[in-house]
Amino acid sequence: MGTGNADADAVLRILVVEDEALIALELECLLDDLGHVTVGVAGNATEAIAMGRSTAPDVALVDIHLVDGPTGIEVARALSADRRTTVVFMTANAKRIPADFAGAIGVIAKPYSERVVASTLDYVADRRAGRDGPACPDGFWPAPV
Amino acid sequence: MSGPPLATLVDAFASSPSPMVITDARAPDNPIAWANVAFLNATGYAADEIVGRNCRMLQGPGTDRSTVQRIRAAVEAAEPISVELLNYRKDGTAFWNAMTITPVRDAEGLAYFYAAQADMTHVHQMEVSMRGTNDELERLVQARTHDLTTALEQKTALLHEVDHRVKNNLQVISSLMLLKARRTPEGEARDALQSMAERIGALSTAHRMLYSEGDCTHFNLGDFADEFLADMNAGLDPERRRVEADVEPIALTAAMAAPLALLIHELTANALRHAFPGEREGRVSITARRTDAGMRMTIRDDGVGVAAASPNPAGFGRNLVEMVVRQMRGTIAWTDASPGTTVEIQIPIRQPA
Numbered sequence: 001m002g003t004g005n006a007d008a009d010a011v012l013r014i015l016v017v018e019d020e021a022l023i024a025l026e027l028e029c030l031l032d033d034l035g036h037v038t039v040g041v042a043g044n045a046t047e048a049i050a051m052g053r054s055t056a057p058d059v060a061l062v063d064i065h066l067v068d069g070p071t072g073i074e075v076a077r078a079l080s081a082d083r084r085t086t087v088v089f090m091t092a093n094a095k096r097i098p099a100d101f102a103g104a105i106g107v108i109a110k111p112y113s114e115r116v117v118a119s120t121l122d123y124v125a126d127r128r129a130g131r132d133g134p135a136c137p138d139g140f141w142p143a144p145v
Numbered sequence: 146m147s148g149p150p151l152a153t154l155v156d157a158f159a160s161s162p163s164p165m166v167i168t169d170a171r172a173p174d175n176p177i178a179w180a181n182v183a184f185l186n187a188t189g190y191a192a193d194e195i196v197g198r199n200c201r202m203l204q205g206p207g208t209d210r211s212t213v214q215r216i217r218a219a220v221e222a223a224e225p226i227s228v229e230l231l232n233y234r235k236d237g238t239a240f241w242n243a244m245t246i247t248p249v250r251d252a253e254g255l256a257y258f259y260a261a262q263a264d265m266t267h268v269h270q271m272e273v274s275m276r277g278t279n280d281e282l283e284r285l286v287q288a289r290t291h292d293l294t295t296a297l298e299q300k301t302a303l304l305h306e307v308d309h310r311v312k313n314n315l316q317v318i319s320s321l322m323l324l325k326a327r328r329t330p331e332g333e334a335r336d337a338l339q340s341m342a343e344r345i346g347a348l349s350t351a352h353r354m355l356y357s358e359g360d361c362t363h364f365n366l367g368d369f370a371d372e373f374l375a376d377m378n379a380g381l382d383p384e385r386r387r388v389e390a391d392v393e394p395i396a397l398t399a400a401m402a403a404p405l406a407l408l409i410h411e412l413t414a415n416a417l418r419h420a421f422p423g424e425r426e427g428r429v430s431i432t433a434r435r436t437d438a439g440m441r442m443t444i445r446d447d448g449v450g451v452a453a454a455s456p457n458p459a460g461f462g463r464n465l466v467e468m469v470v471r472q473m474r475g476t477i478a479w480t481d482a483s484p485g486t487t488v489e490i491q492i493p494i495r496q497p498a
Contacts, residue, residue, distance in 0.1 A: 026320035092312030111316040111349035115379040138375030
């Protein structure tokens with residue numbers, strides 16, 4: 001993939017909220033390749049919110065449509081309430097995202113490419129480390145400021 | 146003043162099929178002085194039941210008070226007036242009475258009022274039934290509009306649902322391929338799986354562009370190229386290699402999205418893979434222009450050229466490109482541009498309706 005950063009502060013602890021097992025598994029492999037750590041995979045809202053509480057991840061990648069319906073929105077709202085967690089939507093359902101993005105910083109539209117996931121995570125890592133004005137990567141749509 | 150003899154006139158009035166009545170303007174309360182047979186027939190009264198009485202005896206509960214007021218004002222002012230009034234027969238049934246009341250003067254001034262009348266009940270009935278028909282039509286139109294709105298909402302919801310499922314499935318297919326690629330030892334099989342996943346990625350980009358705007362039958366090639374490039378360049382080192390596009394905003398039918406996505410992906414990926422061996426720096430450019438017959442797309446690289454590039458044993462990419470061009474009834478020409486390779490494609494476009 002190439003863009004995976006090896007810097008210690010660039011290693012992100014990531015919660016994957018995705019009900020499609022294959023997508024979740026592949027995403028996990030990709031995150032591993034990029035040098036990040038997957039702290040959990042959740043397929044429904046209750047599970048996702050509980051895992052968010054117990055692991056306090058750096059980043060949550062949240063699909064909108066989960067096993068229990070379009071509950072990704074409330075998951076994003078709950079997880080982003082913890083300032084330690086940066087929420088990014090990953091969805092084929094971008095039309096459902098509310099105007100305030102439910103606390104998420106942006107969206108990666110499905111079907112996504114691995115390159116976009118990689119560059120978005122680099123961007124998130126830069127932002128969290130407070131590095132100056134990292135350029136928003138192509139293929140990632142930021143929430144309106 | 147000469148004219149028919151008075152007796153003839155009286156006769157004519159008396160036997161006229163139009164109801165007529167004359168009131169005595171000089172007697173108290175303006176009573177009826179004379180009525181013809183048609184009037185008696187229309188109202189059901191005998192002559193001695195009405196002569197000496199005021200015409201208001203014909204009014205009843207449904208009579209419009211403001212019209213009565215207008216008649217009274219005209220009579221007091223001794224002016225002619227035409228009105229329609231709901232009157233009642235002796236048996237209590239109502240009828241619409243259209244009347245023209247004219248003051249009649251003699252040498253000493255106002256003497257009589259002459260009123261000619263016509264039964265307008267059938268006209269009013271028609272108006273009422275027309276109004277009923279209109280109301281019914283209005284109701285039907287509203288019901289139909291409501292049905293259509295509901296059907297449209299359902300259609301839109303279904304489109305979103307299908308769109309979502311297609312995107313999700315493309316993601317699953319892509320994940321499946323990449324998972325398998327990860328578990329395949331490095332080599333030809335793994336490369337094949339990875340290039341397949343990339344081709345699916347190109348189709349996915351095409352699909353993301355469709356339905357994103359209101360018009361789901363067309364897409365804009367310029368926007369598509371931007372989106373495609375964003376994805377392509379995200380994986381390239383911008384210092385060494387770059388894909389650039391100069392694509393006019395050409396409106397194309399949705400059916401062309403997938404073949405064009407495959408075409409652009411294949412040619413671009415091919416150039417990146419073969420034109421710049423080792424650390425060679427380079428640039429791939431995509432241009433598209435409208436022509437009279439359709440469009441001309443040029444994909445050019447400044448790499449090592451067709452002849453120098455290591456031949457691709459399977460040649461699948463090139464095959465795929467030629468197949469897709471044929472599907473779009475276009476033509477393709479590869480030329481060694483030294484430096485690099487130029488691929489020129491002409492594709493006919495039917496004007497979007």
